Amino acid sequence: MVKPHKAPKTHRGYELLVRRHILPTLGRKRLKSLSVPDVRNLVEKHQQQGMGTRGVQQTHAVLRNALQSAMRDELVVRNVAKLVQVKTPSYEVGRGLSVEQARTLLHHTKSDRLHALYVLAIYLGLRRGEVLALRWSNVDLDQEFLQVTHTLQRVDGELRFQPPKTRTSRRTVPLPKPCVDALKAHKVAQDKERLASGPKWCDEDMVFSTTIGTPIEPDNLSRSWYKVRTVLGEPAPRFHDMRHTCVSLLLAEGAPPHVVQQIVGHSAIDVTMTIYAHASLDERRTALRRLGERLA
Numbered sequence: 001m002v003k004p005h006k007a008p009k010t011h012r013g014y015e016l017l018v019r020r021h022i023l024p025t026l027g028r029k030r031l032k033s034l035s036v037p038d039v040r041n042l043v044e045k046h047q048q049q050g051m052g053t054r055g056v057q058q059t060h061a062v063l064r065n066a067l068q069s070a071m072r073d074e075l076v077v078r079n080v081a082k083l084v085q086v087k088t089p090s091y092e093v094g095r096g097l098s099v100e101q102a103r104t105l106l107h108h109t110k111s112d113r114l115h116a117l118y119v120l121a122i123y124l125g126l127r128r129g130e131v132l133a134l135r136w137s138n139v140d141l142d143q144e145f146l147q148v149t150h151t152l153q154r155v156d157g158e159l160r161f162q163p164p165k166t167r168t169s170r171r172t173v174p175l176p177k178p179c180v181d182a183l184k185a186h187k188v189a190q191d192k193e194r195l196a197s198g199p200k201w202c203d204e205d206m207v208f209s210t211t212i213g214t215p216i217e218p219d220n221l222s223r224s225w226y227k228v229r230t231v232l233g234e235p236a237p238r239f240h241d242m243r244h245t246c247v248s249l250l251l252a253e254g255a256p257p258h259v260v261q262q263i264v265g266h267s268a269i270d271v272t273m274t275i276y277a278h279a280s281l282d283e284r285r286t287a288l289r290r291l292g293e294r295l296a
Contacts (some may be wrong), residue, residue: 003068007162007204008155016061021046021059031075038061039084054089096244101232108179108231116179116186117208121239123179125246125264128239129153130169132216133161141183144175148265151214159215169265183207208234247272 003011025042026034042063046056062079071079097105102122108116120126120134138147148171150161164170170247175183186207193211194201202213210216225239243264250260251272260270 001066007152008160012155013058015061018066021051022056022063026063028119034067034076034080036080036083039081043084043086045277047161052089053087057089058088060084060086074176079275096241096246096248097232097237099249101237102245102249104231108149109228112224112228113189114208115222116182117221118228118242119179119182121242122245122253123176125243127151127165127169127243128218128221129162130164130265132208132218132221135205136187136207137205139183139207141175141180141187144180145172146175154218159217164265166235166265168267171262171265173263219244 002014006014022042025045026038029038039060043056043060046059053057060081064079067079067081069176070076105118106115106122109118112118117131120131124146126134130148133152134146134148138149140146148164148169151164151169153160153162153187155162190209194203194213197212200212204213204215205214206215208216217270222239226236229236247260247264250263251257257269257272261269264272266272
């Protein structure tokens with residue numbers, strides 16, 4: 001039921017949960033005899049074994065969805081997993097970089113061959129897979145825009161260009177001048193790498209490639225990021241925190257939330273406002289001071 005309709009990484013995650021955490025306990029149980037206590041015992045077993053709230057919730061969700069499919073096929077008359085409640089995990093969301101940290105990062109990476117990649121990540125909030133999947137055919141430096149059409153992921157041992165995360169993730173984004181300038185400089189540097197590689201160069205039209213033109217392994221980008229981020233001190237930010245940074249700074253500059261949503265490709269406006277908008281302590285203090293002045 002999952003494989004034809006979900007992304008390969010989603011299918012792989014479901015399969016792993018079923019194989020490791022559901023089948024060992026419930027695999028020999030007849031579907032029609034599966035009961036509420038059986039599901040509750042599964043949940044309690046994983047909790048006692050030290051599985052985190054998120055893992056328990058995911059395992060329960062996969063079982064619940066499977067039983068819902070079984071109901072649609074009239075294999076069972078009720079979904080017993082729906083009758084068992086599990087805790088909802090609380091998510092620790094990154095705060096993003098401050099303006100000063102973003103400036104420090106961009107200045108520090110000027111000599112890095114992936115400087116333009118970090119510029120796009122901060123200014124446009126591109127996801128790691130989206131920025132790695134960019135091709136020059138997706139970029140128009142004259143009209144100053146780029147198109148997000150794919151994401152690059154490693155699935156089942158091979159790199160694959162997948163459709164974007166959601167329908168709204170497929171988008172056209174204007175390029176501000178710093179992005180245009182960074183991409184032009186990057187293209188010149190890449191042309192030099194092409195000449196240096198000679199016949200070894202693999203022309204796959206990648207904006208960000210290895211020194212021989214092939215797509216960059218996502219984990220290798222993460223390793224490069226681990227070295228770059230040391231200039232920012234502790235706590236060490238994640239690569240994804242540059243996406244938080246883009247949203248937070250755009251909102252702080254007064255950009256309408258629906259415009260920010262379209263730039264970064266969020267599926268819903270509440271994602272933009274609730275999860276990614278992180279007002280700093282100074283911004284909150286300023287807002288409360290203004291309220292105090294208004295009411296004085």
